[in-house]
Each structure stands twice: as structure tokens, then as C-alpha cells.
Amino acid sequence: MYPWQDFAIQPDFSDKIALRTTQGDVLTWIELTTKINQTVAFLQKKGVNAESAVAFVGKNSEKILFLYLATIQLGAKVLGINPAFPQEKIAKLCEFYQIDFCFYDKDLLNLQEIGVFTQKADFFRPATMTLTSGSTGLPKAVVHNVQAHLDNAKGVCNLMKFDCNQSWLLSLPLYHVSGQGIVWRWLYCGAQLHFPEDDFYASLLKTTHVSLVPTQLQRLLDYLQENPSISFATRHILLGGAHIPTELTQKMVKYGIKTYSGYGMTEMASTVFAKQSDKKQGVGQPLLGREYCLVNDEIWLKGAGLAMGYWKDRQIVPLTNNQGWIQTKDKGIWQEGELVIIGRLDNMFISGGENIQPEEIEQVIIQHSSVNQVFVLPQKNKEFGQRPVALVDFNEPFSKSAVENLMFFLQDKLARFKQPIAYYPLPLMLEKGIKISRKQLANWLAKQDEIN
Template identity: 35%
Template sequence: MTECPLRKIALISPDHRVMQINDRPVSALQLDVWVEAYRQQLAPELSIGDRLLVLLQNKVETVVVILACLRSGWVYCPVNPAHPESRILEYADRVGAQAYVSDNRFHGNALQQVGKPELLASPVSVKTDIPVDNDRIFDLIPTSGTTGVPKAVAHSLDNHLFSARGSAALIELTAEDGWLLSLPLFHVGGFSIVIRCLLAGAAILIDQQGLPLSQLLMSLPVTHSSMVNTQLQQIVVSQGMDLAETGLKYILLGGGVASASLVRRVQDRKIRVLTTYGMTEMSSQVCTGVPIFTPEGVTSGDVLPFRRVKIADDGEILVAGKPLCLGYYSQSDEKSGRVTSVADDEGWFHTGDLGEWYESQLRVLGRKDNMMISGGENIHPEEIEQALLTCKGVLQAVVVAVADEKFGQRPFAFVQMVNETVDETFTKGYLAGKIARFKIPDHIVPLPEKLPPEFSGQTLFSGIKPNRRLLQALAECHLS
């Protein structure tokens, strides 16, 4: 057992700011009272171990739900509210949800609906610790799979605590800092921000006005921000924002391929850009660090404390350590208490990613299942994406494989431009100086803004990752 990190702050420094909602600071005591009120609200309806399906857009309400689950022994089961209702119901079956809380955008059939947090209670002094079980299942966070029902990754509080402690060894985070909650709370990247802030006493910064990221960085006391390459590119390149004018100390850049030229540009403004490699199964970060610039791009950092990484003989990245999840949860699986371990007999999780060491840092080459074979040559889409991101005006790039009669498979690229239209001839010529000619995509087309009717109900991105199977189908349609 351990003590609830929020209650610990509320006992020692009740007026300390642990959250800020746009201009409104929220003290530890105020957040604690909201959490306790919600616990009392749901106590007659839920029991220890019950799975609560959470489909809330409001991040303040969601943080309250997370902490109420921690204190009460309920299992936090977030879902992307943008998913089709049929897929959400399938996931609810997978986790065996007893109840759900939503913004009235979802109707859970036979599931019991419970109310949302009301956030009305006034601060009342607290006098005792609240012990929480740090070994039991705390949450079931869906993998960011692009097809089918996501796997439910079971974490304990200890998994998240060791993840946060390892992160803190590299990223200084104090009680005076603020981390912008820019990632969704159904994604482990967003969830981990909450845990890091609670451990450090830093403020969780939340926008409820729908303001653009560039405005938030200027108006909120943001010292730390998690971003993906596209977000950083938009504010620095598209909008010409000078990050030196903000209070930013650290940018944690994850979610896939990072542009080397963009990283260098931000570093020149004296902002610490840290590239990172992580996954849901490892409770977020595995490697993080100031990247090394290589001929192919940038590395993904050093292995953080409490983690282990090795490269298998076939190039696959294997990971282990304290943040490794309890396993995959399935209501229909009666083995090991419905939790199936993700590790092999030696404790390693096989990530499906390919990588190599570059000095002390990890360089991720791409997904094993993304790799295509074209005319007998191995091609990693991520390498092409990395090269495309160095091309002027390219905001985002996704490369997929399409069938080819002569070569078996060929790369097909979707790009999103800052302002310009896609100049396929120019871009191919540019790539000829960056990558081998056989890796240059046969087609380079705009990333679609709207999906054709036959793909309705699907999304181009699953969380922060591209839906490659959908884009592959769109590419095949383009060629037919």
C-alpha cells in the first residue's frame, strides 16, 4: 500500500496549485474535495474492482474520475469518444465494464450509466492519509491499434509511479512548474502527465476554451509540454512562433518520426527538446533524451531508470522493467485472473519495433509490420517519412505499401503541406538526394481532409498515430 499523492499534497500544502484551468488555479484541497464528492456520489453504485468505462471530453472531470478510481479501487477504463459506438461496445465487452460515464454521446445498452463529477463542492480541510493499493489493476488503457478492438493494457499504480520516477531522473519537474495536458487521457501519454505532476506537485494545465496551442503557450504558465512533430511544426514553421518568448523549459517530442531540422531549430531558441520512445505496455516512456543527429535523422534518447532495452538478433526492440504493464486484460480470458502477461519467459516484451544503438541512444527504424519488400529490398516507411519531413513546406507525412505487379510492393506517400500544394515532381527530385532511389514513393499525394463516404465512421488517426490500414486502403482506391 502507498498513500494517495493528491491527498499527500493536500495535507502538507492545501493551498498549493495542482491544476490550472485556463486562468483559474485549483488548489490541492479543492481538487481533493471534488474527488471525494465524486467517490461519495458513486459509492452506492460501484464496488472495488468494477470497471468504469470513461468517455468524457472534459479533462478536468476525467482527472477527477481517475483519482476517484485510484482511491476507491474502481478500474479506470478510458475510451476515445470519437470511436463508433459499435467499437466502444465491443471494447466494453472486452473489459467487462459494469458501468460507464459519458457526455451523453454514448448509450451503453445494458451497461449502467453513472453521473459525471459535478465540481461544485467547496474546500474542506482534510486530516488523514488515504491509503491506496499500488499493486492492483488501476486502469485498462487501450492500445492505439488501428483496426479491430484495441487490447486493454492493465497497469498498476506502481507501473505508473516507476515510469514517472524514471522520467524525473532526466526531466526536472518542480512544484513551481506546469505541464500542459495537451494529450488525451484515453492515451497513456496524457495519463502519464497527470501522474508526473502529482508526484512532483507540479500544476496540470488544462484548456477548456478550445484555444490554439500557440496561444496556450503564451497565456498559460507552461514550462513543460508533450507534443508530436506535427504540432511543433505547426506552431514553429506554419505560425512562425518564437518559443523563446514563452516560459517553456522542456518539450517532450514523441508519437513517431521527428524532424531533425525542426528539432535543431527549436534547440537554437534555447528550448530543451527531448525525443522519446515509449508505448502503452511500458506505461509511457522507455527512452528519452537530447537527441543525437544522425545522417538518417534523430535518435530517441537513452534508456530511462527502471527500464531495460535490448535489440534481438532480428533487430526487434525488446523492453522490460518496473513500468512494464501487468498484462492484457480480457473478460473472456479466465487464465491468470483474466490478465495475460505480455512478457516472454525471460521477462522481455517484444515491441514489434525495429531499432539499433547509436552510441548510447536508441534509434528506432520502424515497425516490423510496416516494413515492405520491394523488388527484394527492405523498405521502412518511417525512413521515407523522415526524409519527407525535411522537405520545405511538409507538415506531416505517412507512407504505406501498395501492391505492385513488378516489384511486389511499392511505397505510396500522403503528405500534409503547411500552405503550398503538393508538387510531386519537385518532392521526388528532393528525395533523390536524401534516400535511395528505389525507396522514393511512386506517388506523393495530399493527405485527405475528408474521407470518402465508403470510409465513414473511420478516422485518419488513432490517438496520435496514423491509421495506416485506412491510408493503405485509400491509396489502393487512388490507384484503381
């Protein structure tokens, strides 16, 4: 049986709190399983069966979570789609991946009470399809089975001391692999899963564990500084999704909160490497069951969490090379006993014959105290072919003086050819989900060049 069904019949778990809703209400494992069974009946009534492909479009909600788990319980495949996508793109994704049923929040309002539904659990059957943040065209749909999600969860739970007595905030979207990673850690341990309430950071501080991107960690630090007498349960924060400033993680130490710097990918069901944050830039060692090697500076991965393949034309196509490894296109080096991520191989560009890795420049710029976030991109240049420019989000209004201060800071920290030749305010309106797309930023920059 699936984890939620198993916990519902175990005397030590059945009446324990499994879920805390956005309204602050609680569900036990028995009540949670009943809700999932209701959703199974709803899906069956709509015609969903074990051969179906089901999509959901919506932000995190209890009903979306029930739909996700109910689809898996039925033996069908489930795909999450970002609700911020235009309707045309959602339709195109559903057509391309031959989705049989697509559900929005409004479709899930009236679920009927039913008896307990039983289904033979198959942990190795294709269960989830997760869209990658593809740089061109439609994103790939990565297929995982339940066992891969649980294998990934086990390594993270071991590292972060997450067990049935702890709670994790569902702080990241369920259509993203990081959000799913939270769900499977909860299900692996039989712990509590909390949905954020109206005050995100207040509800965050009620949980023992949380996953954040660095900009959220900065906001949490601001929240704690603004509310110095607040009590909190949070003790462990997993970070990923962008470069993680060591200066920021060290500030959490005085609050008794441990932060963990992680590296993962959709094809591996979330986190692959992680360590307790320190003053070094690396992401530590591979977690339990993961394997890695470096080939011409490219990171190759396999082991716990590896996907079954990509979904295409109603079949699963391989994602590993003929040696069984997935080639990540991420550049890394092994330094001081840990993996250091340099950047994406496909982000590198050539300027006047010199190789430039944008992430290397970003890691230096982010060290400046006035910078919240930065992206470095290539801009066409007649003399050098391409030159680096920076799109910056300052923690003060974007201004000529803010840029000049940053340029002065970089003078002795970057080679001349790596120093950006122009600075633009980061267009935050392009943000979708938990990552800003470099492709969207490049398109925005190209338009600025046309204007100028």
C-alpha cells in the same frame, strides 16, 4: 494514501496550486482532493466498487480527470475511450472488456458536496486500462498499477528537471498513455497541472513543461514567429508519437526552449528512452529503471513502468515472453551510443525481393522544407508485388509542381526501389486522437486503387 491525498495534508503543499482549469481558475491540493472525493461518492452511489471496471468517454476535462483519479482511489479499474470512436465501437469495446459502468461528460454534471473520503491505497492493485493502437481488430487493454505509473514518471521528471515548482500542460488525451504520463508526473512531484484554455498555444506558453507531437511543435514555432514579443514560461518540451525532424528541434534553441526526443509505448506506461534533442536521429539512453536489449533488431523492454498484463475475460494475461521481456515489434539499432528507431517490423514489406521499411523513407522525405507530414505505404504491383507510395501533407497546396520538387529532392537520397512511385494528398480527415492510423490510411489507399 494516494499522491493527491498525501499532498492535501502536507503543510508545504496543501494550499499550493495543484490545478489550473480550462477557465483559468485554480484549485489547491485540498480543493482538488475534495473534488475527487465528491466524484468517489458519486461513483459509489452509482454502485461502483473495488471490483468494478469503469470506462470514461470524453475529451480532456476537469471532471474526466476527477473521475479517472476517483476510480483509482476506489480501488476499481479505469479505461479511457476515444470519444471520436463510433458509438458501435464504443459499445463493442465495453462489452469485450466487460465494463460495468461507462460514463460520458454529460453524466458528470451534478456532483454533490461531501465530507472527506478515506480509502486504503494499494499501489500494486490493477488501476488503469489503456487501449493500444492495435493494427487489426479491437485494441488490447493494457493494465497498469499506480506504482508502475509513478516509476515511469520518476525517470522523465529526473531527465527534464520537473519538480514541485514547475507546471505541465495536459496537452494530450487522458485515454492515451501519453496523457496519463503527464498526470502521473504531476502527481509524482506535487507540481501544477494546467488544462489548455481557448487559445491552446497561449496557455501552453504559461507552463514550464509540455508534451507535443512534431506537428504541434511546428505550429508552436509558427505561433512564436507570429508573436515575436510574447513572453513565455516554457522551457522543456517532450516529443514523441512520430518521427522527430532534427531541423525542427534545432529551431527551438534560439528561444531558450529545450526539446527532448522520446520513445515509449503503452505497455511501459509511456516514455522509455529520451534525450535532449540534438542533430542525431536517436532517442538516447533508457531512462531510470528501464532495461532493454536488441534481439534480431527487435527492441525488447522491461523494468520501470512495465504493465501487469492485458485485460481479457476479467483477468490479467501476461504480455512478456518466458524471459520476462516485452517484445515490442519495433526495429532498432544501437548507433553512436544511443538507440535509433528504424520502424515497425510489421510495417516492412517486400518490393521486387527488396525489404522496404516505410519509416526509413519517411525520415528522408520529411527533411524537405515543404513537407509537414508523410506516410509511406505499399501499393500492389503486378511486376514487383508491392511498390512504395507516399501520402503527403505539404505546407502549401498539394500540386503537381510540389510533388515534382519533392521527387527531384529524393533522386540522390534514396535508392531507386525506395523512391515512391505515386504521391497522394494525406487525408487528414482520418486523424483520430494524436496519431494517424496506418491501417485507416491503407484502407483509404485501397479505395483510391478501386476508383482508379
